[in-house]
Amino acid sequence: MSPSQQPTSLNNPAYLKNQFAHRFIRALNNLHHTKTPPHHNYKMYNRSTRVKIAANTAMASVVGSRRAWSRAVLWKIRKLRSRKRVNCHHQEKVSLKRRNPKPKTEDFNNPFGDSSQESKLRELVPGGETLDAVCLMGETANYIKCLVAQVEVMKTLVDLYNPT
């Protein structure tokens, strides 16, 4: 059986969607039933943002620590939750642990020949700032697969909730 056909493999898109749906629905249920925000740091976010955070967190928690992007997402959430109430003006700069030394463009030719696109991609993929070019590509591929699964499940939920 190829990896994508194994029923419990993360490479199987159906399994991925299933796991995500489970966690996301549970989070939505919590959101729906608490009148006050669950955590004081979420007070500044409107409902729509809280749903988005719930979705991204649910997806990242399915993948867990296997991927750099999911680790980055979970780390950000953890940081958000543990942050003491600080004045917005005094946010400290977060120092990131570099997985690989950041490639210096003077030392070798950029394999893609175009570094501006690559830096744009780094901004888009969570945790992308600290990866080298090869890892970045692999992470992006997995990130896209998971995003697609997330979007499909969310669409299904919208259809389900929509009064017809």
Place this chain on the structure above:
Amino acid sequence: MSNRRSAPGTQRITDEQITELVSKLQQLLPELRNHRSNKASASKVLQETCNYVRSLHKEVDDLSDRLSRLLSTVDDDGPQASIIRSLIN
């Protein structure tokens, strides 16, 4: 290729690795999947990848917005709620 100096501590990235990764990425992109020539240039794939990720983020934002609105209108005893409950348990 022999005149390319590697930075200390990083592996030499081979061209085959790059083309393989680029083609894998290309398979995921809806725009380029049915490209007539099998290989689009690496920079085109990167550009399409950035655009695709951005559009997916926007979809997530939009769907979150709709979901948050629908959540507030859901009747706790309605049929949808029981479906959701059965999905959770």
